[in-house]
Amino acid sequence: MNTKHIIHTHNAPQAIGTYSQAVKIHRTVYLSGQIPLVPATMTMVEGDVVAQITQVFENLQAVAHAAGGYLNDIVKLNVFLTDLAHFPIVNEIMGNYFHEPYPARAAIGVAALPKGASVEMDGIMELPQQEYA
Numbered sequence: 001m002n003t004k005h006i007i008h009t010h011n012a013p014q015a016i017g018t019y020s021q022a023v024k025i026h027r028t029v030y031l032s033g034q035i036p037l038v039p040a041t042m043t044m045v046e047g048d049v050v051a052q053i054t055q056v057f058e059n060l061q062a063v064a065h066a067a068g069g070y071l072n073d074i075v076k077l078n079v080f081l082t083d084l085a086h087f088p089i090v091n092e093i094m095g096n097y098f099h100e101p102y103p104a105r106a107a108i109g110v111a112a113l114p115k116g117a118s119v120e121m122d123g124i125m126e127l128p129q130q131e132y133a
Contacts, residue, residue: 009066012059013037016114021063022125029067029125033080034059035117049086049118050093056121057097069127071097076124077105083118084109090119 007022007029015021015032022031036045036055039062045055061071079090087107094102103123113120 007063007067009062011039011062011066013039013042022067024067024127027127027129029064029069029073029127031060031063031067031074031123031125033078033120033122034063035114035120037115044115044117049083050089052118053086053090053093056119057093060121060123061097064125067125067127069125072099073125073127074098074103074123075126077103078122079105079107080110080113080120081107081118082110082113086118 003025005024006020007024009021012021012034019032022029024030034056036052037043037059038045038055039059045051057071060074064071064073079087081087081090084107090107
């Protein structure tokens with residue numbers, strides 16, 4: 001039976017609309033897109049694109065932890081950028097949050113993102129066998 005579990009944490013921005021922060025089915029966790037909102041204030045992080053990218057990784061990390069995993073359990077990461085020239089910055093910052101083997105990844109240039117964000121990321125995470133119940 002595919003029982004889905006809704007993942008929720010106050011350490012990541014609350015859903016803005018009709019979606020969950022993540023949904024877990026067995027060992028697979030589908031992480032919703034995260035933009036650079038500061039969870040405590042639900043406002044955009046102050047600073048440049050480096051601050052925005054860092055905040056997105058922090059938000060994803062909080063949801064991954066709430067689901068019982070770590071960022072390195074992500075097997076597929078999607079990165080949406082309003083300016084693909086920022087992709088090298090994503091690579092640099094990602095190295096602070098992930099270690100090999102890295103997830104499969106896509107980088108997609110988009111015209112706009114919610115709340116005027118420069119970056120959004122979502123992913124699919126596979127929890128280790130011992131986490132499966």
